[in-house]
Amino acid sequence: xxxxxxxxxxxxxxxxxxxxxxxxxxxxxxxxxxxxxxxxxxxxxxxxxxxxxxxxxxxxxxxxxxxxxxxxxxxxxxxxxxxxxxxxxxxxxxxxxxxxxxxxxxxxxxxxxxxxxxxxxxxxxxxxxxxxxxxxxxxxxxxxxxxxxxxxxxxxxxxxxxxxxxxxxxxxxxxxxxxxxxxxxxxxxxxxxxxxxxxxxxxxxxxxxxxxxxxxxxxxxxxxxxxxxxxxxxxxxxxxxxxxxxxxxxxxxxxxxxxxxxxxxxxxxxxxxxxxxxxxxxxxxxxxxxxxxxxxxxxxxxxxxxxxxxxxxxxxxx
Amino acid sequence: xxxxxxxxxxxxxxxxxxxxxxxxxxxxxxxxxxxxxxxxxxxxxxxxxxxxxxxxxxxxxxxxxxxxxxxxxxxxxxxxxxxxxxxxxxxxxxxxxxxxxxxxxxxxxxxxxxxxxxxxxxxxxxxxxxxxxxxxxxxxxxxxxxxxxxxxxxxxxxxxxxxxxxxxxxxxxxxxxxxxxxxxxxxxxxxxxxxxxxxxxxxxxxxxxxxxxxxxxxxxxxxxxxxxxxxxxxxxxxxxxxxxxxxxxxxxxxxxxxxxxxxxxxxxxxxxxxxxxxxxx
Numbered sequence: 351x352x353x354x355x356x357x358x359x360x361x362x363x364x365x366x367x368x369x370x371x372x373x374x375x376x377x378x379x380x381x382x383x384x385x386x387x388x389x390x391x392x393x394x395x396x397x398x399x400x401x402x403x404x405x406x407x408x409x410x411x412x413x414x415x416x417x418x419x420x421x422x423x424x425x426x427x428x429x430x431x432x433x434x435x436x437x438x439x440x441x442x443x444x445x446x447x448x449x450x451x452x453x454x455x456x457x458x459x460x461x462x463x464x465x466x467x468x469x470x471x472x473x474x475x476x477x478x479x480x481x482x483x484x485x486x487x488x489x490x491x492x493x494x495x496x497x498x499x500x501x502x503x504x505x506x507x508x509x510x511x512x513x514x515x516x517x518x519x520x521x522x523x524x525x526x527x528x529x530x531x532x533x534x535x536x537x538x539x540x541x542x543x544x545x546x547x548x549x550x551x552x553x554x555x556x557x558x559x560x561x562x563x564x565x566x567x568x569x570x571x572x573x574x575x576x577x578x579x580x581x582x583x584x585x586x587x588x589x590x591x592x593x594x595x596x597x598x599x600x601x602x603x604x605x606x607x608x609x610x611x612x613x614x615x616x617x618x619x620x621x622x623x624x625x626x627x628x629x630x631x632x633x634x635x636x637x638x639x640x641x642x643x644x645x646x647x648x649x650x651x652x653x654x655x656x657x658x659x660x661x662x663x664x665x666x667x668x
Numbered sequence: 669x670x671x672x673x674x675x676x677x678x679x680x681x682x683x684x685x686x687x688x689x690x691x692x693x694x695x696x697x698x699x700x701x702x703x704x705x706x707x708x709x710x711x712x713x714x715x716x717x718x719x720x721x722x723x724x725x726x727x728x729x730x731x732x733x734x735x736x737x738x739x740x741x742x743x744x745x746x747x748x749x750x751x752x753x754x755x756x757x758x759x760x761x762x763x764x765x766x767x768x769x770x771x772x773x774x775x776x777x778x779x780x781x782x783x784x785x786x787x788x789x790x791x792x793x794x795x796x797x798x799x800x801x802x803x804x805x806x807x808x809x810x811x812x813x814x815x816x817x818x819x820x821x822x823x824x825x826x827x828x829x830x831x832x833x834x835x836x837x838x839x840x841x842x843x844x845x846x847x848x849x850x851x852x853x854x855x856x857x858x859x860x861x862x863x864x865x866x867x868x869x870x871x872x873x874x875x876x877x878x879x880x881x882x883x884x885x886x887x888x889x890x891x892x893x894x895x896x897x898x899x900x901x902x903x904x905x906x907x908x909x910x911x912x913x914x915x916x917x918x919x920x921x922x923x924x925x926x927x928x929x930x931x932x933x934x935x936x937x938x939x940x941x942x943x944x945x946x947x948x949x
């Protein structure tokens with residue numbers, strides 16, 4: 351707030367000589383309130399038109415039987431009722447939690463290890479850091495396509511190597527075996543998403559004053575004790591932000607599952623975004639059902655979103 | 669005691685080097701496989717003669733992509749949408765962020781909150797009503813439709829990021845400019861923007877790569893070749909009956925290159941911008 355107080359200075363005399371119209375524009379442009387709304391108008395238009403309105407209409411849609419381009423018919427809670435009695439939906443809820451929890455957990459663990467390793471001093475460390483971050487910069491669709499080929503039944507890299515080493519006789523169907531499919535998808539999610547955690551944690555590690563460790567060392571603290579009593583508490587705020595952000599985006603990311611398994615085999619990798627996509631845009635075009643699937647998950651997401659919004663604004667001094 | 673800590677550090681350094689090697693392999697092998705496949709003949713890709721290292725490297729797959737697929741069109745579409753949405757979101761975000769950072773008016777804090785909130789709502793909650801809306805407005809299968817749709821993500825994010833930078837520009841500089849006869853608009857253009865150059869670079873990077881990488885909206889809103897972007901075009905290659913992995917990996921390599929190069933060039937700023945609040949997980 352402090353930065354936004356405006357000192358209303360008297361206009362320089364040269365400006366006073368402007369004509370009546372010039373002076374009006376001048377006054378208009380120095381008035382915080384009008385200028386503020388004028389500047390924010392396009393942004394407000396975007397928020398309302400591309401997020402708030404679609405979101406509101408999604409809520410309405412869940413109470414309707416609706417196809418694209420046609421007006422919906424009000425059916426009350428039927429969509430929700432149908433979902434909760436469908437085994438596919440219950441499996442989807444379970445899968446989404448597992449997928450998100452395991453994915454975020456592994457990304458967190460690997461990201462922290464990578465950050466700690468990269469925080470050590472060594473030859474060419476900057477080069478290694480740049481390289482380890484590249485999976486994050488690759489478009490997720492490209493990573494998913496590449497991994498689909500790596501997992502390929504007949505000629506993929508993994509089967510290729512395993513056969514060569516005589517470890518297996520029959521090739522393994524990584525993406526269509528009901529017991530392996532989820533694991534394979536999560537591996538891809540982890541490969542792509544770990545660098546985000548690495549970057550966040552590394553920045554946090556570098557912000558910890560060196561003196562803290564030096565002082566602890568003089569007091570005879572072991573490396574493990576230093577990690578427990580200096581590193582972890584200092585990183586905790588970053589842990590929370592990174593985990594929450596990643597949980598929102600991992601649970602909602604659609605392209606990995608869509609490209610790798612399309613929800614199969616037998617719904618073993620079906621997560622809510624993919625189910626919602628299938629219901630709304632697959633053959634039957636049941637937009638209301640699709641919207642209902644996403645909205646059921648919204649209450650959980652909103653807790654994270656509200657919490658993160660507060661944190662992100664605090665960082666910006668709001 | 670000090671000696672013991674030094675020994676511990678030496679052990680940790682060794683352990684760290686080991687972990688680093690594993691991490692480098694885990695990161696590098698998929699890249700290797702993508703590039704190697706794109707350089708192989710079909711005979712080396714499939715069947716009993718499949719190789720791990722291309723024995724007779726060829727650029728034939730790259731030639732196939734350009735000759736036999738509409739890849740060039742997809743590329744052009746991606747560039748058009750990315751440039752369009754970046755320029756638009758930049759203008760909207762600069763104005764919005766300046767208003768929130770510097771002007772005092774009722775509802776300012778609420779709008780700031782609204783912007784961050786919107787940025788965090790994932791598109792998988794919005795694509796169904798967006799699809800219905802776009803169909804109604806006849807903006808499906810259109811590059812304009814896609815450009816506009818991407819603003820829904822880019823504007824909140826860019827505004828939020830710029831807001832922080834604008835606040836760090838000393839108010840006194842701007843006041844001095846205004847004493848010298850600048851109004852708000854020229855103070856923004858002549859004082860605040862030049863001082864926020866790193867932030868503008870980061871914002872450009874994020875909105876450009878977002879449009880380049882985006883899949884869900886592009887996939888849902890387009891059904892014909894004419895408005896397909898690179899991401900949806902490639903997925904479409906894959907979902908056709910024949911899996912021609914050689915050309916597919918060639919086009920994957922080419923499509924991944926622009927964002928990766930941009931990232932490597934702007935890395936320092938991007939990491940800083942990202943750690944200010946995080947982007948995609």
